[in-house]
Amino acid sequence: xxxxxxxxxxxxxxxxxxxxxxxxxxxxxxxxxxxxxxxxxxxxxxxxxxxxxxxxxxxxxxxxxxxxxxxxxxxxxxxxxxxxxxxxxxxxxxxxxxxxxxxxxxxxxxxxxxxxxxxxxxxxxxxxxxxxxxxxxxxxxxxxxxxxxxxxxxxxxxxxxxxxxxxxxxxxxxxxxxxxxxxxxxxxxxxxxxxxxxxxxxxxxxxxxxxxxxxxxxxxxxxxxxxxxxxxxxxxxxxxxxxxxxxxxxxxxxxxxxxxxxxxxxxxxxxxxxxxxxxxxxxxxxxxxxxxxxxxxxxxxxxxxxxxxxxxxxxxxxxxxxxxxxxxxxxxxxxxxxxxxxxxxxxxxxxxxxxxxxxxxxxxxxxxxxxxxxxxxxxxxxxxxxxxxxxxxxxxxxxxxxxxxx
Numbered sequence: 001x002x003x004x005x006x007x008x009x010x011x012x013x014x015x016x017x018x019x020x021x022x023x024x025x026x027x028x029x030x031x032x033x034x035x036x037x038x039x040x041x042x043x044x045x046x047x048x049x050x051x052x053x054x055x056x057x058x059x060x061x062x063x064x065x066x067x068x069x070x071x072x073x074x075x076x077x078x079x080x081x082x083x084x085x086x087x088x089x090x091x092x093x094x095x096x097x098x099x100x101x102x103x104x105x106x107x108x109x110x111x112x113x114x115x116x117x118x119x120x121x122x123x124x125x126x127x128x129x130x131x132x133x134x135x136x137x138x139x140x141x142x143x144x145x146x147x148x149x150x151x152x153x154x155x156x157x158x159x160x161x162x163x164x165x166x167x168x169x170x171x172x173x174x175x176x177x178x179x180x181x182x183x184x185x186x187x188x189x190x191x192x193x194x195x196x197x198x199x200x201x202x203x204x205x206x207x208x209x210x211x212x213x214x215x216x217x218x219x220x221x222x223x224x225x226x227x228x229x230x231x232x233x234x235x236x237x238x239x240x241x242x243x244x245x246x247x248x249x250x251x252x253x254x255x256x257x258x259x260x261x262x263x264x265x266x267x268x269x270x271x272x273x274x275x276x277x278x279x280x281x282x283x284x285x286x287x288x289x290x291x292x293x294x295x296x297x298x299x300x301x302x303x304x305x306x307x308x309x310x311x312x313x314x315x316x317x318x319x320x321x322x323x324x325x326x327x328x329x330x331x332x333x334x335x336x337x338x339x340x341x342x343x344x345x346x347x348x349x350x351x352x353x354x355x356x357x358x359x360x361x362x363x364x365x366x367x368x369x370x371x372x373x374x375x376x377x378x379x380x381x382x383x384x385x386x387x388x389x390x391x392x393x394x395x396x397x398x399x400x401x402x403x404x405x406x
Contacts, residue, residue: 004120005031005049009041009067010056010083022109030116038062042070050078052116056105057084068099079119079320083107100320102149115322122319122328151210165206166197169213179212182240207261211243211268235271238360241397243267245358246350249390253345253383259326263347266330270351273314273331277302297372299335311335338377345381353378357394 010016016034023032033050035041039061041053053071057064068080081101101115150168154160169176176197183200184193194200201209246267250260277283290301302309315332330347333340337352356373378384 003029003031004051005033006052006054006116007033007035007041007044007050008054009035009038009059009064011037011059011061012056015056019109023113026113038064038067041067045071045075050075052079052081052119054081054083054112054116057082081115083112099149101322102153104153118325119320122316151206151213154206160206162198162201162206165201165209169197169209179209182212205257205261207258208264211261211265234360235274238358239268239271241358242270242351242354245354245390245393245397246347248393249350249353250345250347252386252389259345259347262324262326263330263350265323266327266334266347266351267354269318269327270314270331270334270355271310272317273310273312276313276317277310309335337374343377343380349381349383353383353390354394357391358397 008016008019013036016036020032020034026032033044035044038055038059041055042062044050045053053068055064055067059067064082064084068082071078071080080099081103082099083103083105100119103112103115151165154164154168169179180194180197180200183190183204190203194203197209243264244267247260247264250256250263286305287298287301290296290304291298294300294304296304299309299311311334312332315328318331319328326347329340329342330351333348334351334355337348340348342348352374373387375384378387
């Protein structure tokens with residue numbers, strides 16, 4: 001396995017020297033480079049390929065946002081991370097559009113190391129070079145939505161504030177309107193009409209609002225082309241239903257609210273890998289050709305073409321964005337849970353079952369695209385006796401969906 005190359009960029013020579021000392025035992029695992037300022041960093045990138053760039057935000061020659069915009073344009077396969085403290089809000093918002101992760105200074109080196117190792121582990125485990133080539137083919141790996149980045153930062157604070165969450169949400173009126181429309185729909189079945197974000201957060205929880213924000217952005221900001229496989233309306237409806245059922249399924253087994261929230265988030269986003277696949281020219285034509293000639297399921301067709309599927313791509317994308325391991329694993333393995341490293345109740349369990357029992361409405365001529373339940377996995381967790389109940393839940397959800405009630 002090739003050693004990964006990492007470039008650290010900061011105008012503070014003292015800080016760079018400190019990083020060099022702290023990371024000196026990592027030289028056997030990684031090729032480490034250090035540049036004092038953005039211009040020096042860009043010159044180094046002309047000379048060699050880097051797997052990751054970790055840059056300061058405020059620098060005198062070129063700020064981190066401008067720098068990473070250049071990196072995204074010239075080297076789209078490079079992972080981009082910002083390290084900064086006391087950043088002006090305008091710069092933070094600008095960087096959110098092109099940064100895969102944003103970490104505050106002073107950074108805990110152990111946390112930084114974990115983030116770096118996790119990104120590289122995702123690359124190695126979830127498709128290796130094929131995955132990287134796909135993200136390069138579609139120009140660049142999408143960056144985490146601006147609002148979602150701010151919400152995640154607030155969620156990771158010691159005491160998340162409902163007031164701050166409401167303020168973040170309200171900074172984008174169109175996004176707020178769409179989220180509130182979903183909150184007030186029959187989908188959530190709340191006992192009262194929700195009038196503002198504060199009330200919605202109190203009733204649904206900050207995690208659920210964060211999930212909805214990311215979900216809405218994913219479908220609102222991307223240019224979907226409707227065809228047999230990527231019908232945006234079907235994809236949205238399916239994702240919402242899977243997230244809701246995954247949440248309720250966890251609570252049917254345990255009262256672990258945090259696990260249920262992670263399951264909802266993973267369910268909402270389990271098919272987000274299609275955001276990258278649909279950027280490949282003639283993707284639907286090629287998938288149809290494989291399915292007709294094999295015949296094969298949609299997932300098998302994806303493997304045939306790319307040696308990776310939308311599931312692994314989605315897990316990789318969310319991993320780049322800094323989502324929790326629970327969510328990343330649930331998305332990456334939602335079709336093949338037995339391939340994961342965890343064989344106990346988790347968000348993956350719920351998302352796998354919900355996705356299989358709530359099939360998307362594909363082209364009726366290609367029913368073999370329906371996902372399959374991993375019965376061995378479900379039996380190993382002793383959940384087979386609950387399947388009939390969950391199938392009834394799924395049938396009712398599909399009936400509501402066909403009547404546009406959520």
